[in-house]
Every structure is written in C-alpha cells, then in structure tokens.
Amino acid sequence: MKRIAVLFSGTGSNFAHIINTLHKQEVEIAVALTNNPEAGGIQLAKEHGIPLEIIDSKAYDSREAFDSAVIERLRPYGADLTVLAGFMRILTPVFTDQIKCINLHPSLLPRHKGLKSIERSYEDEYPTGGVSVHWVTSELDGGEIILQKEVAKEGLSFEEYDEKVRAIEKVALEEAIRKALD
Numbered sequence: 775m776k777r778i779a780v781l782f783s784g785t786g787s788n789f790a791h792i793i794n795t796l797h798k799q800e801v802e803i804a805v806a807l808t809n810n811p812e813a814g815g816i817q818l819a820k821e822h823g824i825p826l827e828i829i830d831s832k833a834y835d836s837r838e839a840f841d842s843a844v845i846e847r848l849r850p851y852g853a854d855l856t857v858l859a860g861f862m863r864i865l866t867p868v869f870t871d872q873i874k875c876i877n878l879h880p881s882l883l884p885r886h887k888g889l890k891s892i893e894r895s896y897e898d899e900y901p902t903g904g905v906s907v908h909w910v911t912s913e914l915d916g917g918e919i920i921l922q923k924e925v926a927k928e929g930l931s932f933e934e935y936d937e938k939v940r941a942i943e944k945v946a947l948e949e950a951i952r953k954a955l956d
C-alpha cells in the first residue's frame with residue numbers, strides 16, 4: 775500500500791475525509807503534520823492513531839528554516855506523496871525541489887491564487903467557480919493541474935456556494951490522490 779503524508783493548518787475536514795475514504799483501504803497515512811499547535815486536525819490524528827508531527831511555524835525566523843525542519847520530520851516516514859490539505863504556508867524551493875507534493879486549492883486556478891479564494895470566486899464575473907488540485911512547485915498555486923471541479927454560482931447565496939465548494943473539494947482531493955499515486 776502506498777504511503778502518504780498529510781499536512782494541514784486548521785480544522786482538518788479534508789484530512790478527515792482522507793481518513794474516512796482512503797486510509798487503510800487504498801493508502802496509508804504514514805504521518806500527519808501541522809504548523810499550528812491549535813489545529814483541529816490534531817485531535818483527528820490522535821483518534822485514528824496516525825503518527826503526528828507538530829512544527830510551530832512561529833518558532834522559525836525564515837521560510838527556508840521552517841521548510842527544512844518539515845523535510846527532516848517527514849523523512850523517516852518515507853511517504854510516496856505529500857498532500858497539502860489546507861496547509862496555509864507558502865513553501866520555498868527548499869521544500870518544493872525535494873518533496874513530491876500536491877495541493878488542494880478552492881478556486882478554478884489560475885483564477886484566485888492565494889487567500890480568500892472562495893470569496894473572490896463568488897464575487898467574480900464568471901458563472902462558475904470551483905476547486906483545483908495541482909502539483910506543488912515554488913510558484914504559489916502555480917504547478918500543473920491534476921484535476922478541477924466546477925461549481926455553478928447562479929442562484930446561490932455565498933453560504934450555499936461555500937458549502938458546495940467545501941463538499942466538492944473533498945471529492946476532488948480523494949480523486950487527485952488516486953491519480954497522483956497512479
């Protein structure tokens with residue numbers, strides 16, 4: 775069974791989805807790692823007995839130093855693929871040149887790279903928004919796209935649109951992990 779590392783910073787609902795759908799069935803989550811000691815996903819890792827690494831990004835004075843620390847913590851687990859599931863850090867080439875990695879992003883890239891992507895997608899002039907999963911390079915939200923899923927905006931309040939994005943991103947991430955490991 776292929777082994778993945780999952781990195782998250784917040785609630786961890788996408789991490790939860792990977793646990794519930796793929797973990798121990800199609801892939802093994804060899805390690806979960808967060809940069810946020812308060813992240814909700816920490817509890818999930820503990821409940822499911824998944825090895826957990828916490829590296830507080832506030833303790834590092836450069837992005838490169840943090841990235842090196844993450845690589846050192848991940849190395850012993852020998853993951854085939856690293857999955858960014860709501861990992862809210864800009865990664866430097868120190869990381870992206872060494873780690874085979876995919877990222878979930880809640881917009882139809884190349885539209886709305888960076889933060890507040892769901893809000894900006896909802897407000898733009900296009901009839902659809904959606905989500906993307908892409909290979910990670912040193913260009914923020916810029917690597918080759920693995921897959922995208924669209925969400926039609928017509929008639930939806932922002933809350934309804936947000937809910938649809940948050941549901942479909944989980945399906946997208948699950949499918950993209952399969953594709954990336956193929």
Ligand code: GAR
Nearest residue numbers: 784785786787788789860878879880
């Ligand atoms: C998700 O909506 C994900 O698409 C987004 O962060 C959220 C994490 O939610 N990622 C980005 O914006 C990456 N630039 P979660 O902690 O519940 O999985």
